[in-house]
Amino acid sequence: MNNIQKNRLKDQIFKVWGIGCTLFALILLAFFIGDILIDGIMRIDWAFIIDLPSRKPEKAGIYTALMGSIWILFLTTIIAFPIGVAAGVYLEEYSKKNRLSAILEINISNLAGVPSIIYGLLGLEVFVRIMGLGASVLAGSLTLSLLILPIIIVATREAIKAVPKSIKDASYALGASKWQTIWNQVLPASSGGILTGVILALSRAVGETAPLIVVGALAYVPFAPESPMDDFSVLPIQIFNWISRPQHGFIENAAAAIIILLLITFIMNGIAVYFRNKWQKKLK
Amino acid sequence: MKKIVIMLTAAIVLVACGKKKEEKVLAENTKTVLSGTIKIDGSSTVFPITEAVAEEFRAVEPKVKVTVGISGTGGGFKKFSRGETNLSNASRPIKSKEKAACEANNINYLELEVAYDGLAVTINPANDWVDSFTVEELKKIWEPTAQGKIMKWNQIRPEWPNEEIHLFGPGTASGTYDYFSEAICGKKVGTRGDYTASEDDHVLVQGIAGDKYALGFFGLAYYAENKDKLSLIGVHNGTEVVKPSLETVKNGTYKPLSRPLFLYVNSTSVKSTEVVEFVNFYLDNAGELSKDVGYIPLPAEKYTVQKEKFKTFVESNK
Numbered sequence: 001m002n003n004i005q006k007n008r009l010k011d012q013i014f015k016v017w018g019i020g021c022t023l024f025a026l027i028l029l030a031f032f033i034g035d036i037l038i039d040g041i042m043r044i045d046w047a048f049i050i051d052l053p054s055r056k057p058e059k060a061g062i063y064t065a066l067m068g069s070i071w072i073l074f075l076t077t078i079i080a081f082p083i084g085v086a087a088g089v090y091l092e093e094y095s096k097k098n099r100l101s102a103i104l105e106i107n108i109s110n111l112a113g114v115p116s117i118i119y120g121l122l123g124l125e126v127f128v129r130i131m132g133l134g135a136s137v138l139a140g141s142l143t144l145s146l147l148i149l150p151i152i153i154v155a156t157r158e159a160i161k162a163v164p165k166s167i168k169d170a171s172y173a174l175g176a177s178k179w180q181t182i183w184n185q186v187l188p189a190s191s192g193g194i195l196t197g198v199i200l201a202l203s204r205a206v207g208e209t210a211p212l213i214v215v216g217a218l219a220y221v222p223f224a225p226e227s228p229m230d231d232f233s234v235l236p237i238q239i240f241n242w243i244s245r246p247q248h249g250f251i252e253n254a255a256a257a258i259i260i261l262l263l264i265t266f267i268m269n270g271i272a273v274y275f276r277n278k279w280q281k282k283l284k
Numbered sequence: 285m286k287k288i289v290i291m292l293t294a295a296i297v298l299v300a301c302g303k304k305k306e307e308k309v310l311a312e313n314t315k316t317v318l319s320g321t322i323k324i325d326g327s328s329t330v331f332p333i334t335e336a337v338a339e340e341f342r343a344v345e346p347k348v349k350v351t352v353g354i355s356g357t358g359g360g361f362k363k364f365s366r367g368e369t370n371l372s373n374a375s376r377p378i379k380s381k382e383k384a385a386c387e388a389n390n391i392n393y394l395e396l397e398v399a400y401d402g403l404a405v406t407i408n409p410a411n412d413w414v415d416s417f418t419v420e421e422l423k424k425i426w427e428p429t430a431q432g433k434i435m436k437w438n439q440i441r442p443e444w445p446n447e448e449i450h451l452f453g454p455g456t457a458s459g460t461y462d463y464f465s466e467a468i469c470g471k472k473v474g475t476r477g478d479y480t481a482s483e484d485d486h487v488l489v490q491g492i493a494g495d496k497y498a499l500g501f502f503g504l505a506y507y508a509e510n511k512d513k514l515s516l517i518g519v520h521n522g523t524e525v526v527k528p529s530l531e532t533v534k535n536g537t538y539k540p541l542s543r544p545l546f547l548y549v550n551s552t553s554v555k556s557t558e559v560v561e562f563v564n565f566y567l568d569n570a571g572e573l574s575k576d577v578g579y580i581p582l583p584a585e586k587y588t589v590q591k592e593k594f595k596t597f598v599e600s601n602k
Contacts, residue, residue: 055336055577135353213355216325216363220335220352222342231323231351241354243484245332246505246578251486 033262040255048256052222053238057249060242062257067224068137068217068232069206069264075141075228076148076205081198084149088156088194093182112150119147120214128215135216138228143215144208148201155197159190192276199272203265209236235261318345318558325353326360326373329459329503330545332577333399334373337566340573344565348558357459358382361548367391370553371563374546375401375459392551394597396590398566399574399581402504402528403464403541406514410496413437413444418520419468419540425449425499427469431476437497451479452488452500460485464501467540489513501541504528505578533580545579549594551601560598567591 001009051061091108095101123143133139163186171181187194212234219241221233235257242254324334331354338350355363357374364372365385377395378386386393405422407414421440424430437444453475454461465475482488485502492498493513507516507528518527521539532538547566553559567590571581582590 052339052342053335054339055332055573213353216353216355218325218351218353219328219331220338220350222338222351223349237354241328241331243486244328246485246503246509248509 036255036258036262039252040257040259043252043256044259048253049260053220053233057242057245057247057253060250060253062235062238062260064221064224065233065235065238065257066260068221069234069236069261071137071225071228071232072141072144072212072234073202073206073264075137076144077198077202079141080145080148080152080201083145084152084198084201085156085194087149088153088160089182089187091153092157092160093178093186108150108153112154116147116208117210117214119143120211122146123211123215134229135218135231136229137225137232140212140215140217140232140234141228143211144205147208147211148205151201151204152194152198155201156190156194159193159197160186162193163189188279192279195275195279196272199268203268206234206264206268207236207261209234209240213237213240235264317347318561319347320556320558321349321351322371322553322559322562323351323369324371324373325355325363325369326548327357327375327459327545328354329357329375329401330373330398330547333545333570333574333579334371334547334566336573336577337562337569340569341562341565345558345561348562350562361385364393364548364550365389365391367550367552370550370559372548374548375543376462377546378548392601394549394551394594396547396549396563396567396594397544397582397586398547398570398590399545399579400533400542401545401579402533402538403460403467403501403543404504404507404528405499405501405517405519405541406492406507407500407517408492408494408496408498409513409515411498411515414499414517416518416520416525422468422519425451426453426465426475428474428476431478447497450491450495450498451476452491452498453479453481454485454488454502455481455483458483460501460503463543464541467543503578504533504580508578530575530580534583542580544582549597551597554598554601563594564591567594 048061049066050063051059052063053065054060091101091104095104120143123139123146127133127139127142128135131139133142167185167189168181171185176184217237218231218233219237221231223230225232239254239257239261242250242257245251324338331352334352338352341348341350352373353360353369357376360369360372360374361378361382362385363369365382365388367389372393378393405417424440425434434440435448436446437449438446440449453464456474461475465473469475480488480491480500482491485506488500488502489506489510492500493510507514516527518525519538519541520526521537524537526532526538528538528542533542536542547563549559549563554563567587571584571587574581581587
């Protein structure tokens with residue numbers, strides 16, 4: 001066997017290995033989704049969506065938890081999106097490469113790895129108690145915003161890094177200021193990547209349970225939040241609560257609620273993919 | 285980009301408008317329609333009963349907003365002692381530290397028993413040698429010093445088979461674990477660590493159902509839901525062997541693996557009619573509703589005692 005053949009063989013082995021890894025992940029996912037679908041799909045109907053929580057599994061619904069999750073998602077987006085993107089732009093475009101920015105960078109990466117329950121404790125002390133927001137939707141959203149800020153910042157920076165230098169140079173050459181260049185060239189060119197990052201971060205936020213339980217999100221709320229200061233529950237807490245109940249009916253309910261939660265994340269990821277494709281086409 | 289900015293601004297404005305809506309001031313209490321909010325937090329074990337009561341109460345007083353959290357007994361008392369909640373669910377009596385916290389914040393409270401919870405000791409149906417346990421035997425199996433030493437059935441009783449015991453139980457974070465370890469091994473001793481632990485009791489049920497040499501414990505309600513897959517083992521209470529059931533837990537003969545569940549009431553909260561109404565409603569219906577969600581009601585006369593206690597408490601805090 002000569003060298004060329006050896007290298008080809010290595011190529012083939014790696015390819016098979018790669019396919020195997022991908023299939024492994026996909027099969028796991030398919031198995032998991034299949035299992036959940038079998039348990040829960042029959043339980044989903046309109047009443048399940050609009051009913052209030054109940055001690056009787058067949059009468060219980062997810063209305064308040066679903067509305068709570070939507071509120072949380074909405075508020076977390078409008079809090080975390082502008083702050084995260086602005087911080088990313090600053091770090092990538094404005095900050096000087098010195099020790100301070102190096103420290104900042106390391107800390108942001110570290111923050112992305114902090115366990116979510118720690119954010120919950122922080123949120124309880126700062127937002128719920130010191131700022132006096134109570135166990136409200138707003139306090140929960142602020143806590144989750146902190147949780148996903150590092151992800152958004154990192155995604156923003158990566159997206160901006162990927163913008164070809166020629167575009168920026170051309171903009172400067174035409175006499176545009178730094179701000180004009182960022183606003184008119186860099187951000188539009190990187191918006192697909194930024195948006196993908198933001199939506200992936202939000203998909204994580206919508207599945208969080210631990211920090212919200214610590215902050216004081218509830219398990220039984222018979223009304224949907226009407227303002228950011230209202231009490232709330234979210235889907236993951238409802239699921240967690242149902243899973244820990246002995247009656248089998250609640251296990252079905254939990255599976256059904258998981259399907260709804262998965263649906264939300266799939267839709268969000270779909271939106272991310274759609275926007276990324278749309279903007280990438282525009283750029284070309 | 286511009287579109288997004290406009291959308292975001294619009295969203296922020298909308299939210300800002302929503303904020304103005306302050307918590308609704310208590311409407312004047314007429315006799316027919318009550319309103320206001322009742323905040324409850326605490327044990328996730330007691331949660332199903334309180335949820336059921338809140339659900340039924342809503343049919344009677346639809347304008348009273350009752351919310352229930354599941355921060356755990358300890359987490360619930362933390363909020364209760366700060367005056368952040370009106371009622372607190374607890375699967376154990378308040379600890380002296382928590383009492384001190386309440387006193388420090390000038391919070392007086394009343395403890396009410398609302399139902400019983402029994403722990404079931406179960407084995408696989410294929411296990412034909414065990415008919416009962418004594419507390420000493422359970423202790424011998426579960427105490428911390430048994431770790432790595434008591435590994436076989438014949439170490440408990442010589443006539444039992446020379447096969448490994450496979451132990452299943454809730455994780456150390458759960459109140460069920462605390463209760464079992466205290467009742468069997470003693471206060472602050474804990475149990476051995478080399479057993480299969482899961483926070484999800486369904487996993488324990490499956491584990492025991494699939495293993496002839498298994499032994500485990502969890503809430504009685506889980507046994508009731510899985511009667512066909514498990515066998516329930518009676519525990520010797522000092523005079524006789526008793527299996528947990530609605531009757532034996534209720535009349536107190538299933539010892540020591542049954543415990544009362546509590547509701548704590550803040551004395552300031554009983555100044556509002558809706559809280560008084562809710563607690564009375566709770567005590568009137570807890571018997572029926574606790575059965576619905578898998579727990580065991582107190583004997584009827586005990587509910588009367590609790591109601592009397594509550595009545596005096598309300599009178600003295602007017």
